[in-house]
Each structure stands twice: as structure tokens, then as C-alpha cells.
């Protein structure tokens with residue numbers, strides 16, 4: 391697998407969330423045992439040392455295919471490779487689809503009626519009142 395492409399994939403599909411510990415979609419557990427940064431109980435750290443992969447940085451995530459993966463896990467690499475191959479093979483069609491969909495949605499949005507929402511206390515122009523009561 392091309393490691394530079396994999397790095398690009400990680401950057402594209404990473405979430406901006408990190409944590410002390412997490413279970414990957416595959417069931418593997420990971421943790422960052424920095425007790426200055428995270429509030430672990432003694433028993434929790436002992437459990438994690440026996441049942442979890444220790445990382446030297448906070449646990450981070452990728453999200454694609456409606457699933458969440460721990461970045462450091464390798465269970466998602468084969469699926470990512472298939473997706474990268476698909477994206478590369480059909481990049482022109484994908485770009486055309488995204489641009490055409492954007493244009494279609496922009497046209498559809500321009501056709502939508504603007505709805506004004508009044509909150510209590512909002513003032514209406516005088517012509518919007520019927521006998522002094524907003525309707």
C-alpha cells in the first residue's frame with residue numbers, strides 16, 4: 391500500500407476528536423496512558439495494560455463507510471485501499487458528479503420559499519399587524 395496515499399486518506403477522513411481510550415470498529419481497544427493528561431483510575435490502567443494497545447499519543451479516529459475506526463488500528467487499511475483505488479479510477483466522474491450535484495442543489499435551494507420565523511418580542515412592519523395584533 392502506498393503510505394503517502396494512506397496519509398492523504400487519513401487526513402481526508404479523520405475526525406477532530408481524540409480521547410484517552412477507544413474501541414475500534416473491529417473490537418480492538420487502544421489507550422493513551424498519560425496520567426498527567428487523562429484521569430485514569432488505578433484499576434482501569436491495569437485493565438488497559440492487559441487488554442488494550444498502548445499508544446504514545448491520544449487515540450484519534452477516522453470515519454468513513456458509516457463506521458468509526460481508530461486511526462492507529464490497521465483493520466481499515468484494506469477497505470481504505472479499495473476506496474482509494476475507486477476514487478483514483480473514477481476521479482473525473484466523481485468530480486463531475488459532485489459539481490453537477492452542487493449545481494442541482496443550488497438551483498433547488500434558489501427555488502425554495504424563504505420562511506420568516508418570528509420569535510416573541512420581534513417587531514413586525516406595521517402592515518403585518520391586524521388591529522395591532524401580529525398574525
Ligand SMILES: [Zn+2]
Nearest residue numbers: 414416463465
Ligand atoms: Zn480496528
